[in-house]
Amino acid sequence: MKAPAFDYLAPTSLAGALAALAEHGEAAKLIAGGQSLVPALNLRLLAPGILIDLNGIGELKGVSVQNGHLRLGAMTRHVELERSPVIRQHAPLLAEAIRHVAHPAVRTRGTIGGNLCHADPASELPACMVALGAWFTLAGPDGERRVPANAFFKGVYETDLGPDEILTAIEVPQAGTNRRHAFLELARRSGDYALVGISCTAEMDGDIMARLRPVFFAAGPHPMVADHAASVLNGRKPTAALVQAAAAALADDLSPEGDLQISAHTRIHLARVIFRRAVARLVPEAGLDGPQEVAA
């Protein structure tokens, strides 16, 4: 479990990093927090010729509020999101979800940009970004471009990021006062990747549900927006029967695979369970609580 030999470069500016990336092309790999990359190197699953370290680039760091949205530098570490009062105020869904990302040691080192670019389909943050309607800023040799989160995630470990591009920032629209959120996941152990999880937002017009946006993780090759299920509830007053019908529609929204822990079939079952529980949390006034709390 020793990584194969590689060269190492630590640029101190974004321009320097982009230049290095242009120079080394496919042989290069960007390293952010290293929480997924370093194990992959040690397992010799990857053998890049050179690592370009983004940790010395100040302009990629930090959380701020700009023009009605939240700006997260791609090299912001999970722990900073976890502790940020700005995040708690403007994106409480993120503040809740971040505590489910691995363990404190990983969150201390891991970065939001690294997490999103790794694009693990079981990861919490990609689904949150899709639920929140975030936009990603990608810098490349020809300047910047902005991509909506739901277009960024293409497949298993696959994103819209070009080989010569670097994710620099994430913009999250600020939560309106009427927005509600719910986050639930089922993981075998605390900090494990979820068997299945849901990150969702919604608004209520009186007792009518509006703009319900349920996004599942570990339920398909990338964050899966459950449009069919949402359409059952949006514009209606949520009842137990409607929630049941919406949960049934999830079979059309999700395309999970089986793995060592659980079969694809059981994933759908669990997705339905947490969907019902998530909706019950979104509208506690509707009294939709299931027979019991999540035991996990």
Place this chain on the structure above:
Amino acid sequence: MSAKLDTTGPTGLSELDRPNSYIGRSVPRPNLTRLTQGRGQYVSDVVLPRMGHVAFVRSPHAHARIVSIETAAAKAAPGVIAVVTGRELAGVCTPWIGVLTHLKGLKSAPQHPIAIEKASWQGEAVAAVVAQTRAQAEDAAELVAVDYEELPVVTDMETALDPGTPVIHPELGDNLAWERLHVAGDPDAAFASADHVIEATFGFGRHTGVTLEPRAVVADYNAGDGRLTVYQATQAPHMIQNILAKHLDLPESQVRVLCKDVGGSFGIKVHVYADEVATAALSKLLRRPVKFVADRIESFVTDIHARDHRVKGRIGVMNDGTITAFEIDDLTGIGPYSMYPRTSAIEANQVVNFTGGQYTCPNYRALARVVFQNKNVTCQYRAVGHPIACSVTEGLVDLAARRIGMDPVEIRRKNVIPDDAYPCQSSAGMKFERLSHQAALEKLLDMMDLEALRADQAEARRRGIHRGIGIASFIEVTNPSAAFYGVGGARISSQDGVTVRMDAQGSIHVASSVTEQGQGAEAVTAQVVATAFGVPIERVRVVTGDTDNTPYGGGTWASRAAGIGGEAAWQAGKVLRGNVLSVAGAILQAQAENLDIRDGLVVDAETGRERMPLDEVARIAYFRPDTLPPGVQPEFVATRHYVPKRYPFAFTNGIQGSYVEVDAETGFIKLLKHWCVEDCGTILNPQLVDEQVRGGIVQGLGPALYEHCLYDEHGQLLNGNMADYLVPMAFEMPDIEVGHVSTPTGESELGAKGAGEAGTAGAAAAVMNAVNDALAPFGVVLTSIPMTPERVLRALGRV
């Protein structure tokens, strides 16, 4: 640790209750500061001049003939010292066969340190690369080209004995390694006359030990001395010395095994591993030090696995709750070889020996079959056989209680061997000196507050929350005599020795043949010697793990360090006290028997009045012996050895309780609380005993819910990493309350029995019974571990 004694704790028994006794007190471990400051010395910290690092090329196939091995490219790689195949290494190291004569009929095939003709499991080493660094060795290992011819793979133990299944070792005739049938009483008649006969099939997944520190060895063959020095993380240094000498053709006196700090063993580090022997052989071949530190991937495919049993069980019960008979049919797959030298048949043997052993029921039939398969080897891991025997027994007892509508507590009260029935023998022939099932059960019920728990369970059930209560009593084997291995021909010592010596300042140097694995053996040894001799514990220094400098002994396994090594320390300390007092008496012109040593001072035994400090006795003895009367020769060193003789094993007992919550929609099981009452006789150090029990419970809860080595039909381990192999962590574990009943063994003066297996023995059974209690409203019973969400949901018919 202050020299002043804490007198608020429990006092020892009268014989042990010396004025300055540390027995029964939670003395901190003497090595705590060093280890917590990161100043321990583990094998991976050992660096020697000219040391090479070995990486092994391991078979990616579960069963394959080695057609050819091309090493030229690897030999030319940067930093490479040598690339060695099994055939080349066979020139300096002979093969072995893991059998014991008392396990009649046990067979296995010769195993080489590096495979020669064929690889028999995924992960078996087929070549070794030694380089200046481990990274260079790994780089070069990728350049070794091995041409394999894949062979049919045997993975399913259920079909391993079928006529159509290939035989892994054709020269053995079949895939049956060992078989044992045991019959006691008249089980057929007992089943026939029982009011009810209940059957169930229990499954126990393969799992492994996952020591924090991986297996590691530095072997240093000095051709000038013709002497091999081995630094190894091992539980049994003298056993390793014997094995290496035997297979590397050296006299035992020319092999020194040093075992410094060890980061956990749990039975993983008590065996002879091919890659460790290969490392020693490479050192001899290359005439330079060679280091091997298993990485985590290697650990998963080469550290012994455990369990992998399928047990069909039957119980006969009368309507009044009397258990009339037990029957088991145990099948276990052990991998392609029986492990050397302790063999891989012991676990099945112990399943036969322990099933039903808590109960008076005299009728018993047990069949155990041990089969070969192309998976990693299994062997003795913490609580060998115990959790299997306990889960089967206690699972069947709960099913019987349910069938006749009896309270699970009542059926146990009715059937456990009464506390006043000892000494006695179980239906499997196990000899019990004295156990305490009844007292332990009542104590457990007190601790659990069963009535309150049942009220909470009923209240939760009204809210649709499914909670369950489970209990499981167990017997535990500790303090083994030669009956385990010695009688079968293995040169594994069951006796241990301790040498104590007083230095010129009145401090005590202790050398013990038991070993420190992180469990606190050195702390217990220091406590016992300090008490027996009479000095503050900080004046006692304990050395373990050095075949050149400790007495000969077995080491640490089967819960023997405190009970056996501790008694040797006690006796040695007493002898040294007598020796010192005889000299003090000569100096003070007093009768030695009227003197005592307390808190580092020679005192009047009667009054406790100080007569002279120990360092003054030492000063005179060592520097002014001319002032001693003629004929007084100070002997400030004493050695004593100990082995239990009246009983083959010191059986102990205990009982565990579990409270769980099952989410019937998700299949998730949450452990709400766990309790254990155990009886290890005299408790030498309450904190260490409690931590042994807690740690053991966690290692029982892991496989109950999480830990499982998953193989596919090709013999590939699918989850050999720390992300996919689920070791429980603190968050998953419940609060664990530990209580004690103390029934000292009469074999030794200390009266201590072992405590290391207790937690692991009963944890899974208690949880399984609790889960089944929680799911009782659904009419569902789970009998296979790990109880995963998928298995729970399938049982419930939800998926």
